[in-house]
Amino acid sequence: MTSTTTLAAALPAEHRARLMRFAREASFASGARLFEEGERADRFWIVRTGTVVLDLSVPGRRPAVIESLGHGELVGWSWHFPPYWWQLGAEALSPVRAWEFDANTVRALCQEDAEFGRAVAAWVGRVAADRLHASRIRLLDLYAPHGSGSRS
Template identity: 45%
Template structure:
């Protein structure tokens, strides 16, 4: 069975599937299919945000570092999710970290090229920004729920 092109993969991904074909064709030039195994760190907080991933299968754990406690997982995301939004706004540094929790197949997008496309096509920029805002909102809600899980109940006293 022949492998699918990046364009074909984009047409199947929830984040961008409903974009017009001409925009998907342009976005396809900035992407490549990747496989990343369990345990592979996609990025760490404060590192340069120069790419993002459209997950096709598998699971990614989103985390942040807490001094004295290590990396705390905020959320797990899977097929249909976009991993990474910090690439879209200066200073282009990751706000969270991400590690593969279960082998993933994804479309890895070159964020610098996508930013260039957005600069040339304001309508594309508005559309991607709206979608990223939805993603950010979902992630903030997940972080809130995780904090409630961690701190809603008083710690057991000896």
């Protein structure tokens, strides 16, 4: 994940402060599932400590790990886009402490304040684009005959 998608880099201080007023502390033991692909996306998290891995269901195989997330990174973007179903799964790779947010509350804040809403939408959009790119590369690495061919 690039530094432009972490909370500190993505949102101006006043928007971060507003968002953090609605944060709740959450923790997950190593191996705990945060959510499953296809379930309702009604919350999201920002990692404080530990590592969360995102995975994608692959029929007849174990889920493919797409990406690892750490400090300051957003876990979950599906809460922001209808129909609000998780597009990936997530699991705590190590013990995780995170800030948890209720999706309905944050979406309501975004509607009340257009500037805040645009900032959150830009952040979540960048995260979704980065995750799509990571998913593509990972799946090509796993299933294409010659890997992803990524030159970066």
